[in-house]
Amino acid sequence: MPQRAHRRLRTSAILAGAVVATLALASCSSGETPSADGPVELTFQSWVPNIDQAVDAFNEAHDDIHVTLETITAGPDGGYAKMLSAVQAGDPADVAQVGYDAVPDFLVNDALEDITEYVADDADRFTEWQWETGVFDDRVYSIPQASGPLGQFYRKDIFDSLGLAAPTTWEEYYAAAKAIRASDPNRYIAAFAFNQAPWLIGLSQQGGGEWFSTEGDAWNVAIDDEATLEVAEFWQRLIDEDLVKIEADFSSEWNADIQNGNVASWISGSWADAIVRGTAPDTAGSWAVAPMPQWSDGETVSATWAGGSANVVLKGSKHPEEAAEFALWLNSEPESVSILTSVGAGWPAITDLESIPSLQDDPEVFAFYGGQDIWDVFAESDAAVAATWKWPPLSQTLFASLTDNVKAAVEAGTPLTEAYVATQADFVAALEDKGISVAE
């Protein structure tokens, strides 16, 4: 009896195997000849956690296109290298997640398909500055997904117990830093994240720094502009007086400090809400979000965590049209954008925020932040982002050189301002080495 059952099992296994093989063959052939017999097969590379939910929603809504998600390392940590190598090898994914800052890098490497003809008509569904990050010479190269407008995540319970409100100006921030430092030998207002170029850049941008602009056919580079140096001097003061903890964010040490309240706040992008919740679930209810501290009283200047994320169609994709269709749907269809927002992908790039259910009410998120509708803060922050910020090519070189120089300054105890001066020189040299014009 058991033997017979066994045999039956084997027969059905063989049958199942044969079916799977046939299906696999069928899907292979359909991949090369679209729409003839089966859906077009696309691959999508992303590092956004749980983005598979949005991909599944797309697949459910489409019979003619099927997208397979390939989860990769975050772009700057190796994902971009993988994408660019695949483009060079002639076997890229169809759609890929790329930071706004990295789109010019991909153009320099000739790794993007021009998708103007497929998506140009949809431009007005997106906020202008986000859409424009993917437009070069009137050609569209990416669909914006989400940005990271900056805000302050802070431990309201700790601030309250010290009689502190969330700082509205940087002077108040300094005072709060002192009070928090004095309250406990292990406690700091924030970590000075020397490892995070996007964070450092966001702070400069919020301070009024405008590092890159074009002048005809050449780049103006102003990494050591006055606004940036003032921001650097401010953080220098916090470092000198031991008011911030010199510590890499996202490190295990930082995670522990967020959990135990030794780091009491974090200036970060809107998507950081998911990270705070995931890192310190036990602190639910004690966090709140406030707008960015201002350099002048009464202003509402904001910035982003080095832009945001876009979806591009990689050069060499066999189905650029379908790929563009997927990228467009993923980032503008309310159903999908709602999923993206709730999984923490970032602040939606589309203008019609009313249509996003997860932004209207998200019990889990709001409860974690003591019942606060934190999206109000980020909606305002997003509207206050200086839309003139431009990314040049070689942003990864910029990031590497900035963190190296800031690390060196912190390590050697030399002024932070010098790190920005050095980065300016490094970056101009890097552009010129590549043959890119720099205006003097």
Next chain:
Amino acid sequence: MTASTLTPVRRSRSRPPAALWVLLVPFLVMFALFFVAPIVFAVVDSLFAQKSSGLGLTAPTREFVFMDNYVAALSSPAFLASLGRLVAFSAIEVPLMVVTALALALLLGAAAARFPRLFRVTYFMPYGVPGVIAALLWGFLYIPATSPVLQLLGAVGIHANPLSSDAVLFAIANIALWGFAGYNMLILIAALDAIPSDLYEAARLDGAGEWRVIWHIKLPLIRPSIVLITLFTIIGTLQLFVEPLVLRPLTTAISSDYTPNLAAYNQAFTQGNPNLAAAMAVIVALLAFAFSALFLRIVNRKGNRAW
């Protein structure tokens, strides 16, 4: 029958039998494909550069720049500093590794050793842990907030920071030491086991103690193995990559071009300059070749092979 068995012998002198080729060809193919070809590719790649123009938003062109990438690498203060760091690291790591492996091997090979097999496995075990995992684990142990060891030391008033700039090379050397000491120890133990035991017996009869046996019998006889592990370690240290890469986010003391390999990786994968990366890789390869050759020359200098 006899005639036909004789002929192959004569023929083999003029050209090798077909069987030899059958055995050699797979190796030669692999060798060409995975060793020679990448080197040739890297050398060729290092002579070119990707050049853009204007705003740099259009496809780049590939230009022959001859030695420019080598000049750029060797005139970069950061790359030169990384080469210097590597030499300093080798100076720490190589003697540390050889002495540790040797000490472990001799201890386990001593007649008085207890549970030699158990300890052998224990010392070898870290080698089975991938370098990345090992570096991650040590990262936890090096950070005061997560390290029970440092917290314990802190409680008694010792505030150590293994990731500060003056200690970080030793911190890295420590990770590498744990990873490879057991491996090198096994090579030495194999050599020790190959020593005929009657030599020990004779020495004991002549009244030699444990130290004299080590000095006059064991060390001279396992000399080739010691040379071998030293060479492995020299080559290994020149490839230093994983440990600083993993520890980098945790400390201000490690830059993105801390070692030459890291600098090459950084150029290739973050800064999008594979040509400069190829030049850096070729420089490291030449350095490894030069160091190994120099070392072998020194140890093989005399026929009598005095230490």
